[in-house]
Amino acid sequence: MMKENGSTTYPFETIPISALSAVPGKEEPGAHIGEEITLCGSIHKIRRMSGFAFVILRTSRDLFQCVLSPEFCSVPTDGLKEEMCVRIRALVAKEARSRTGWELRLTAVEILSRPAMELPVVVNQKRMTASLETMLDHRPVALRNEKERAVFRLQHGLCRAFRAFLENQGFTEIHTPKLVSQGAEGGANIFRLDYFGKEAYLAQSPQFYKQMMTGVYERVFEIGPVFRAEKHDTARHLNEYTSVDFEMGYISGFEEICRMEAAMIRYALETLEEEYEKELALLSVKLPRVREIPSIRFHAAKELVAEHFGRPVCEKEDLEPEEEKLLSQLVWEETGSDFVFVTHYPSSKRPFYAMEDPAHPEVTLSFDLLFRGLEVTTGGQRIHDYAAQLAKMEQRGMDPSLFAGYLEMHRAGMPPHGGLGLGLERFTARLLELDNVRRACLFPRDIHRIMP
Amino acid sequence: MMKENGSTTYPFETIPISALSAVPGKEEPGAHIGEEITLCGSIHKIRRMSGFAFVILRTSRDLFQCVLSPEFCSVPTDGLKEEMCVRIRALVAKEARSRTGWELRLTAVEILSRPAMELPVVVNQKRMTASLETMLDHRPVALRNEKERAVFRLQHGLCRAFRAFLENQGFTEIHTPKLVSQGAEGGANIFRLDYFGKEAYLAQSPQFYKQMMTGVYERVFEIGPVFRAEKHDTARHLNEYTSVDFEMGYISGFEEICRMEAAMIRYALETLEEEYEKELALLSVKLPRVREIPSIRFHAAKELVAEHFGRPVCEKEDLEPEEEKLLSQLVWEETGSDFVFVTHYPSSKRPFYAMEDPAHPEVTLSFDLLFRGLEVTTGGQRIHDYAAQLAKMEQRGMDPSLFAGYLEMHRAGMPPHGGLGLGLERFTARLLELDNVRRACLFPRDIHRIMP
Numbered sequence: 074m075m076k077e078n079g080s081t082t083y084p085f086e087t088i089p090i091s092a093l094s095a096v097p098g099k100e101e102p103g104a105h106i107g108e109e110i111t112l113c114g115s116i117h118k119i120r121r122m123s124g125f126a127f128v129i130l131r132t133s134r135d136l137f138q139c140v141l142s143p144e145f146c147s148v149p150t151d152g153l154k155e156e157m158c159v160r161i162r163a164l165v166a167k168e169a170r171s172r173t174g175w176e177l178r179l180t181a182v183e184i185l186s187r188p189a190m191e192l193p194v195v196v197n198q199k200r201m202t203a204s205l206e207t208m209l210d211h212r213p214v215a216l217r218n219e220k221e222r223a224v225f226r227l228q229h230g231l232c233r234a235f236r237a238f239l240e241n242q243g244f245t246e247i248h249t250p251k252l253v254s255q256g257a258e259g260g261a262n263i264f265r266l267d268y269f270g271k272e273a274y275l276a277q278s279p280q281f282y283k284q285m286m287t288g289v290y291e292r293v294f295e296i297g298p299v300f301r302a303e304k305h306d307t308a309r310h311l312n313e314y315t316s317v318d319f320e321m322g323y324i325s326g327f328e329e330i331c332r333m334e335a336a337m338i339r340y341a342l343e344t345l346e347e348e349y350e351k352e353l354a355l356l357s358v359k360l361p362r363v364r365e366i367p368s369i370r371f372h373a374a375k376e377l378v379a380e381h382f383g384r385p386v387c388e389k390e391d392l393e394p395e396e397e398k399l400l401s402q403l404v405w406e407e408t409g410s411d412f413v414f415v416t417h418y419p420s421s422k423r424p425f426y427a428m429e430d431p432a433h434p435e436v437t438l439s440f441d442l443l444f445r446g447l448e449v450t451t452g453g454q455r456i457h458d459y460a461a462q463l464a465k466m467e468q469r470g471m472d473p474s475l476f477a478g479y480l481e482m483h484r485a486g487m488p489p490h491g492g493l494g495l496g497l498e499r500f501t502a503r504l505l506e507l508d509n510v511r512r513a514c515l516f517p518r519d520i521h522r523i524m525p
Numbered sequence: 526m527m528k529e530n531g532s533t534t535y536p537f538e539t540i541p542i543s544a545l546s547a548v549p550g551k552e553e554p555g556a557h558i559g560e561e562i563t564l565c566g567s568i569h570k571i572r573r574m575s576g577f578a579f580v581i582l583r584t585s586r587d588l589f590q591c592v593l594s595p596e597f598c599s600v601p602t603d604g605l606k607e608e609m610c611v612r613i614r615a616l617v618a619k620e621a622r623s624r625t626g627w628e629l630r631l632t633a634v635e636i637l638s639r640p641a642m643e644l645p646v647v648v649n650q651k652r653m654t655a656s657l658e659t660m661l662d663h664r665p666v667a668l669r670n671e672k673e674r675a676v677f678r679l680q681h682g683l684c685r686a687f688r689a690f691l692e693n694q695g696f697t698e699i700h701t702p703k704l705v706s707q708g709a710e711g712g713a714n715i716f717r718l719d720y721f722g723k724e725a726y727l728a729q730s731p732q733f734y735k736q737m738m739t740g741v742y743e744r745v746f747e748i749g750p751v752f753r754a755e756k757h758d759t760a761r762h763l764n765e766y767t768s769v770d771f772e773m774g775y776i777s778g779f780e781e782i783c784r785m786e787a788a789m790i791r792y793a794l795e796t797l798e799e800e801y802e803k804e805l806a807l808l809s810v811k812l813p814r815v816r817e818i819p820s821i822r823f824h825a826a827k828e829l830v831a832e833h834f835g836r837p838v839c840e841k842e843d844l845e846p847e848e849e850k851l852l853s854q855l856v857w858e859e860t861g862s863d864f865v866f867v868t869h870y871p872s873s874k875r876p877f878y879a880m881e882d883p884a885h886p887e888v889t890l891s892f893d894l895l896f897r898g899l900e901v902t903t904g905g906q907r908i909h910d911y912a913a914q915l916a917k918m919e920q921r922g923m924d925p926s927l928f929a930g931y932l933e934m935h936r937a938g939m940p941p942h943g944g945l946g947l948g949l950e951r952f953t954a955r956l957l958e959l960d961n962v963r964r965a966c967l968f969p970r971d972i973h974r975i976m977p
Binding site for chain 1: 538612638640697699700784791817855911934
């Protein structure tokens, strides 16, 4: 490492930043007629015809049909296999018989990898016919189906849009711990673990932390995992899901949170309409229009459903899933809205931090949002005054000393505030009219499943 | 609910979307000279002068000094208290003696909430003097300090910019499960829990899932929590941290991943420079310039540090923290770069999925990124071929049947791929030259701490 003149040379090389490779998902062969282009992807399907073959290439976001003919390419059809990963060269040729007006004529195929089995599920048909269980058992493969993966492209679009909207509205993103020493809601529905000899829990929501942070930034949000040890085994429950949480200070009432949510959803649906045409068409999605969202008080909703559908009220303090469906149906028929806010839930069914209506302390300044028959959001105004919070905890027989860290924020002074949590998988499932929330989760966790 | 003519009326109200309240963090009183404005915030500090007082209002992103004088406002100074939350009205008046050229003369103060104690830490001085332990014990309060909260505004800026960059480069965001049945790296450093009678683990990284998803979308990313049960108690370890993960398919070599990371970091630093001037100035941050990032092979780096600093090599197969510091120092002196890639780590120290250099199977096609003396990223190319992966697992004495779900992706065919994980807190800490990674984590988790 010594030069002749005694000075040291160092074995540093440099990795240039400039030379990034082409961005996948933006290929437009139609803009290159008469030229040769390069594409990478998996061989999605091979259809052998007489004298030539159609080779469908699956790239990051598209399927491209290519013609493999001995006229243009020396690669034999039987040298190719579905799910090989390849880099192809193709001539973009005018072709009147094609829907697009052009076709891709393969001129070279470089095989980058070969599969080592027949796929356990068929992914190269338009729609997958495998059962939900089978699809979930073979999730990494099943997601290669174009409709399956479109679901999660749209989910990505939703997250992008939610974040962009919230950032424009002055919200700061936070990352709160998932390992906690107290559960926000408490109770049995919480996963426990040993944390270096202490008992710890997996956070059921970022509730306490997002509240604390409104004392710092006024408006905060987080999109992250939450954990519920519920033993429910239904089409709408997951034991780990992605929660879109926001919390805002200096509110004049919980209606401000509803307005913010409605505007956020409207913005997200507009984003999908503008930027995800391909995926929406593939899944035949009917995007709801969000203008004004109707709202109804909890007790009025109960009464209305009972009366309109002649349905006896069993559970007085909560909406049953069937009631949520019927209410949504009625709202749709009467107002044309896919969404409805149900407000003023009974205090008995809301957590200890929910603010009560000063005029009617038996109900809270809270709401759920129903979307096409399913609750997708719970939110409300929180108690910000220390004495009020302490009184409510004592009234519920809770020990405030167990919540010292949480209560320190109240003692230090907090703005009036509130917020909500939206279940990303539930929202996606209702938007795409999927019959099971598991279909809107990449790798769902339920009471029976923790693999793959 | 029946009208006189027998038709039903429904008790729906509507919550209008149009009327969102003003976006906090964008107040510019200077644009309203001669007008009265409204601001919400906490009373950060009161300085009583003779005949009047300065009241410093802490809004979501700023501190505004207001003048409280009986000449303009009937509120008595002693009616106000630090950490009250208030809504104020103020006249923006020209004032030559002010640095800004204007001052805020309070005309009305509405008290929205009152604190119930003296703060346990002083937050309204420029710099906090409390010890790190005390600050962390009272985190929800300590974060109200303007410098403390600026740290996490910048962290928010980094995340926004990382995402924006990756989305522009064709990456799809994914949400992978944190409850898993296998640990990516395995070993003792993993949290265990009971999952409905089965043993489950907290994910140490989204490694397996992001790899699977390159077979679906080619390029994917996730910014989310990861969990390490390491018993380290150092200034650079956390037991839960936020990992910025990306993974990309159809790469020609691991250098492509390095290039992508360098470009991502450059983009993020440019974003901070353009949009976070206030926070950068407050924290006196020197943003590094990222042009070309030097790189050096692991073995050459070991040799260089040993020779240059006359330091005996103890651990042959890994870089010691001290060596990382010395190497970074040398790189800085020789090239002016705050970053350096160390490449080709020994196979023995890399996981079973790391691809080996075909010419030198004792080293892997992998890298770490050092930033101002600290490892902030680990990445590399992965094995994509089923037979090769199987052979490596068997060579390591691993039981492939325990990884059936993971290996299914290899069997189904995978593109050549690789990726990396960047520790968000470590990156933030080095960027802001904080002496402990805990200062770059809102609510840090370590071997002694799981509260608040």
